[in-house]
Amino acid sequence: MDRQRLIQQIKSKNSYLCVGLDTDHAKIPVHLQSRPDAIIAFNKAIIDATKDHCVSYKINTAFYEAMGLKGWAAMEETVHYIPDTHFKIADAKRGDIGNTSTQYAKAFFETLPFDAITVAPYMGSDSVRPFLEYADKWTIVLGLTSNTGAKDFELQKTGDEYLYEKVLRTVAGWGNPANLMFVVGATQASAFENIRRILPEHFFLVPGVGAQGGSLKDISEKAMNADCGLLVNASRAVIYASEKEDFAEEAGAIARQYQFEMGQYL
């Protein structure tokens, strides 16, 4: 999906919500757990209930890889089930020497139909470039993450700037605002304005609202640009809104609430 189409989806839906499919067998409703197709049945119900309120889905591959072959199969079925109107993110946090990154890019962009993949920048330009070579696909590089460990490296000074600032400025030169996004954690409110100043045009993938306590209001008021420039992810707050038979209905209701609030900021 190209940038214009993504922006158009956001405008037509009045939403920049990305629903995170961090599907954990132990957390899905008990009545589904014994089914052999438990994960895919859960995901399909969540997608059906939330698709009118969001523009994107993020599949966190860890939750599927943890289940072995059947988890990978469920991931594959899930990504094919997501409507083409929605921006599909593989949250895989890959990045390795060039020829290995080329295989990761092939896995998620050719073998699987994802629009975007999350990538760690630590190994440098040759580890990121293979992802950027795909037309109409996106590389989402970790910028300032939502976790407390962000202070161990990202928030350390290197010269007169923070390491995350160096990452944003340097990586921005490897691609452009039509094929590169950055992860900015919703819990990092004090840095939003600075990050938007450094990168006025890029989209940010913003995880950390809901379960991690980040504020949708803060990120929206401080980091939105003329094209919106934000995809705000919520995983647990949406998909585990209820642990009963009404789980999909409740997930839809939470997604609708996010969409309503987002409509006020757009």
Ligand SMILES: O=C(O)c1cc(=O)[nH]c(=O)n1[C@@H]1O[C@H](COP(=O)(O)O)[C@@H](O)[C@H]1O
């Ligand atoms: O890359 C990510 O998506 C990510 C980066 C980050 O800094 N923090 C973060 O929470 N995430 C992911 O975003 C999702 C957040 O999930 P919830 O806290 O349940 O909404 C998880 O899939 C995390 O792996």
